[in-house]
Amino acid sequence: MPEIRLEGVTKRFGEVVAVRDLSLEIRDGEYFTLLGPIGSGKTTTLMLIAGLLEPDEGEIYFDGRPMRGVPPEDRRVGFVFETFALFPHYNVWENVCYGPRVRGEDPEATRKVAEEMLEMVLLEDRPDALPDELSGGMKQRVALARALTSGARILLLDEPLGALDAKIRTALAHDLRRIVKDLGLTAIHVTNSVEEAMTISDRIAVLHRGSVEQVGTPREVYENPRTLFVMDFMGDINLFSGEVTRADGGFTEVTTPEGFTFRSSRRTMPPGSEVHVVVRAEDADILPRTEETVNNLHGIVKEKMFLLGFMEYLIELETKQEFIVEVPLMMSERIWEVGEAVSITFAPEKVYLFEKEESL
Ligand SMILES: Nc1ncnc2c1ncn2[C@@H]1O[C@H](COP(=O)(O)OP(=O)(O)O)[C@@H](O)[C@H]1O
Numbered sequence: 001m002p003e004i005r006l007e008g009v010t011k012r013f014g015e016v017v018a019v020r021d022l023s024l025e026i027r028d029g030e031y032f033t034l035l036g037p038i039g040s041g042k043t044t045t046l047m048l049i050a051g052l053l054e055p056d057e058g059e060i061y062f063d064g065r066p067m068r069g070v071p072p073e074d075r076r077v078g079f080v081f082e083t084f085a086l087f088p089h090y091n092v093w094e095n096v097c098y099g100p101r102v103r104g105e106d107p108e109a110t111r112k113v114a115e116e117m118l119e120m121v122l123l124e125d126r127p128d129a130l131p132d133e134l135s136g137g138m139k140q141r142v143a144l145a146r147a148l149t150s151g152a153r154i155l156l157l158d159e160p161l162g163a164l165d166a167k168i169r170t171a172l173a174h175d176l177r178r179i180v181k182d183l184g185l186t187a188i189h190v191t192n193s194v195e196e197a198m199t200i201s202d203r204i205a206v207l208h209r210g211s212v213e214q215v216g217t218p219r220e221v222y223e224n225p226r227t228l229f230v231m232d233f234m235g236d237i238n239l240f241s242g243e244v245t246r247a248d249g250g251f252t253e254v255t256t257p258e259g260f261t262f263r264s265s266r267r268t269m270p271p272g273s274e275v276h277v278v279v280r281a282e283d284a285d286i287l288p289r290t291e292e293t294v295n296n297l298h299g300i301v302k303e304k305m306f307l308l309g310f311m312e313y314l315i316e317l318e319t320k321q322e323f324i325v326e327v328p329l330m331m332s333e334r335i336w337e338v339g340e341a342v343s344i345t346f347a348p349e350k351v352y353l354f355e356k357e358e359s360l
């Protein structure tokens with residue numbers, strides 16, 4: 001029932017600081033996700049937790065016990081990688097029993113736990129299949145069963161769904177979460193897919209250059225991104241820069257050098273502050289052209305695209321800047337045509353402000 005704590009963990013490879021002063025607390029029984037772009041230090045963090053690497057600085061605790069010097073085999077962690085890493089000439093049963101067998105564990109106990117795990121991953125009727133006879137999703141379920149048969153209490157999953165088709169990915173994501181919860185494990189799941197992190201996690205840590213940018217539930221991170229980096233990473237955004245010109249009555253007004261006026265109710269900042277203004281593509285709406293100028297930008301539809309469930313519009317503003325708007329198809333009263341003159345609007349609670357020094 002392990003709770004995992006990282007305190008000021010740093011790991012360098014020569015000049016590269018892969019993980020930088022990282023502190024995290026993962027609760028007992030939690031499905032926790034490390035989300036970040038390639039090179040942000042996700043895999044290194046997993047390897048440190050597994051004991052495959054040791055920190056240069058800082059300490060990792062399992063249930064309050066420092067792990068420095070404790071070898072991987074004594075940490076009770078199971079690893080699942082993106083590539084399935086099964087023994088190709090062993091069938092499902094042999095793959096799943098491999099760990100306990102080489103450690104010389106009691107065959108009867110091994111058989112029982114292997115049966116239980118195969119049932120858990122819904123492969124109890126395929127013990128004789130060779131890896132090549134299985135789909136990608138099935139192979140990954142075998143890898144999971146194998147990680148669990150070894151008695152792991154902590155499951156470390158490094159992009160386990162990365163090599164799978166979209167549909168199987170969603171199904172297996174649900175299976176993973178169910179299994180972790182049913183067995184009372186603690187899971188740390190690594191991905192660079194925001195969508196995957198949002199659907200599978202109890203909480204997410206967003207990583208950037210080896211550091212944690214934000215930790216929270218999927219909803220907290222989406223609704224209150226703490227930095228411009230997190231906001232940008234979570235989806236399509238429109239970014240402007242300007243100066244706070246007014247702040248009263250719970251509103252902060254920002255004027256940009258192009259002459260746009262944004263009004264935000266999210267955050268109060270003093271006049272004179274240099275800020276970034278961000279509006280998400282899905283938080284903006286398109287109207288016929290109006291004369292309004294606050295939270296209202298004038299432009300011409302330049303492109304439109306049908307995407308799954310929504311329409312994406314590229315609007316060219318009078319300044320030639322582009323503004324991206326995503327409208328759910330269900331909510332679209334009409335489809336806007338390329339060349340139409342329109343207004344883009346958004347509510348003050350959808351206008352996010354960040355201090356200028358929080359650059360990408
Ligand atoms: N064994 C290694 N030797 C040298 N540099 C490494 C090694 N492993 C990782 N790095 C570097 O550390 C940084 C973080 O890598 P990694 O943890 O693999 O990121 P992620 O899993 O988020 O893509 C990257 O800049 C990567 O090139």
Ligand SMILES: [Mg+2]
Binds near residue numbers: 042043044
């Ligand atoms: Mg990685």
